[in-house]
Amino acid sequence: MKVILLGAPGAGKGTIAKLLSDYDGSVQISTGDILRKSVKEGADLGKKAKAYMDSGDLVPDSLIMDIMENRIQEPDCERGFLLDGFPRTVPQAEALKKLLEKLGITLDYAINLEVPREVILDRLTTRRTCSNSECQAIYNIKSDPPTDDGKCKKCDSPVIQRDDETEEAILNRLEIYNEKTFPLIGFYEKEGLLKNILSLNSKETVEEIKKNLQTGM
Ligand code: ADP
Ligand code: ZN
Numbered sequence: 001m002k003v004i005l006l007g008a009p010g011a012g013k014g015t016i017a018k019l020l021s022d023y024d025g026s027v028q029i030s031t032g033d034i035l036r037k038s039v040k041e042g043a044d045l046g047k048k049a050k051a052y053m054d055s056g057d058l059v060p061d062s063l064i065m066d067i068m069e070n071r072i073q074e075p076d077c078e079r080g081f082l083l084d085g086f087p088r089t090v091p092q093a094e095a096l097k098k099l100l101e102k103l104g105i106t107l108d109y110a111i112n113l114e115v116p117r118e119v120i121l122d123r124l125t126t127r128r129t130c131s132n133s134e135c136q137a138i139y140n141i142k143s144d145p146p147t148d149d150g151k152c153k154k155c156d157s158p159v160i161q162r163d164d165e166t167e168e169a170i171l172n173r174l175e176i177y178n179e180k181t182f183p184l185i186g187f188y189e190k191e192g193l194l195k196n197i198l199s200l201n202s203k204e205t206v207e208e209i210k211k212n213l214q215t216g217m
Helices: 013-024 031-041 044-052 060-073 090-103 115-123 168-181 183-190 201-214
Strands: 002-006 027-030 082-085 109-114 126-131 137-141 192-197
Touching: 002 013, 002 027, 002 183, 013 027, 013 082, 013 201, 031 060, 044 183, 060 090, 060 192, 090 183, 109 183, 115 126, 115 168, 168 183, 183 192, 192 201
Parallel strands: 002 082, 002 109, 027 082, 109 192
Antiparallel strands: 126 137
C-alpha cells in the first residue's frame, strides 16, 4: 500500500505504520526516525536538524524534501510505503505531490488518525523510546513498559525519554501541529485521498485499514 499517515504527535502513527508494514511488507518511512539517526551519527543533516528537534520545532521543509526525494526512490519503496510524520506542512505536501507525479507514483490514501487531546497528552508524557538509533522501539511506562531495569525488550539498550518529550516541548509540538500540520487534512480532502479513522486502539485501527483497503474504502 502507498499511504500517508496523518495525525497529531502521539496519535500512534509509528505504531500503526509498524503493524501495517508487518502485514504487507510496505516500508515504514519515518522522517523523525531518519532525523534522530542522523543526529546520533553526527551526520551533517543531524547537525542542522538537532536544535529544531530538541525544542519541538519543525525542521525546514528544504531539508526534509532532500531526505524524502532520495528515500522514496530507494528500491524497497516499490512494494509500498507508509509515510509516518511526513508531510508535515502544506509546502511539503505540495512538493510531495509534484515528486510523486514526476515519479509516476499514485497514493492510495491519506489516513487521518483522530485521537482526543487528553489521550494524546497522556500518551506523550508516558512515552519512552529505545536509545539505539537502529531500533527506536517505543514503550509506554503504563501500558507497555520496558524491562524492570529500563532496557529495550528487543535490543537491550537503555530506554529513554526523548529530549522533545519534556512537557514544554510537547505543548510546543501540539501547537505547531495545529498551526502547520492540521491544514493537511483539508489539503488531502480536496485531493480526494482523505480517510478519517477514530483511533483509540492501534490493533483495531489496523484491522479497519486492512478491511478498507480490501474493499476500496
Ligand atoms: P512525533 O512524535 O511528533 O510524531 P517525529 O518522530 O515524527 O515526532 O519527529 C520528531 C521531530 O523531527 C519533530 O518534532 C520535528 O522537529 C522533526 N521532523 C520530523 N518529521 C518532520 C517533517 N516532515 N518536517 C519537519 N520536521 C520534521
Ligand atoms: Zn531497542
